[in-house]
Amino acid sequence: MELEASIEAFWPSPPDWEALSERAASALAQLAPELANPRLSASILFTGDAEVHALNAEWRGKDKPTNVLSFPMLEREDLLNLALEGPPELLGDIALALETCTREAADKGISLEHHAAHLIVHGLLHLAGHDHVTSPEDARAMESLEIKALAQMGIADPYGDHDET
Numbered sequence: 001m002e003l004e005a006s007i008e009a010f011w012p013s014p015p016d017w018e019a020l021s022e023r024a025a026s027a028l029a030q031l032a033p034e035l036a037n038p039r040l041s042a043s044i045l046f047t048g049d050a051e052v053h054a055l056n057a058e059w060r061g062k063d064k065p066t067n068v069l070s071f072p073m074l075e076r077e078d079l080l081n082l083a084l085e086g087p088p089e090l091l092g093d094i095a096l097a098l099e100t101c102t103r104e105a106a107d108k109g110i111s112l113e114h115h116a117a118h119l120i121v122h123g124l125l126h127l128a129g130h131d132h133v134t135s136p137e138d139a140r141a142m143e144s145l146e147i148k149a150l151a152q153m154g155i156a157d158p159y160g161d162h163d164e165t
Helices: 017-031 049-060 076-080 098-108 112-127 136-152
Strands: 002-007 040-047 068-072 089-097
Touching: 002 017, 017 040, 017 112, 017 136, 040 049, 040 112, 049 068, 049 089, 049 098, 068 112, 089 098, 089 112, 098 112, 112 136
Parallel strands: 002 040, 040 089
Antiparallel strands: 068 089
16 A cells, blocks of 8 residues: 655654554554555545644534544445556545644553554554444454554554453
């Protein structure tokens, strides 16, 4: 999968947010092979609460910022049936809000980098059609993929209550 990252100047540096996004996508592609399709592309916008608030209000009818938004462009069935050969396909777009992410990371006692990695993995799974709202089973399956992908990146279980092997 090809990722295009757009990083607003107010996101702190280091780390290299684009490299982090690539690492997250690579780790996830090992666990969710549909995301390893070379035809796929996705964009990640590292922005602030104001922009995410506006997107959340416009597209989800929620008048508040949130940590991450995902805007899938393919249905899960279409993604699973996507041939390896052919023209590029946009998987979707992700937006992360710095202020909310920073506050959540501080509340959890983890680095912004690790929290952002989790949210990138989480957002990519949403783009691939995974959901944690539809049922407890779906939530557990999605969380399991998140935990395993983050473990490959050397990042601890963000939920803190799982024993994944």
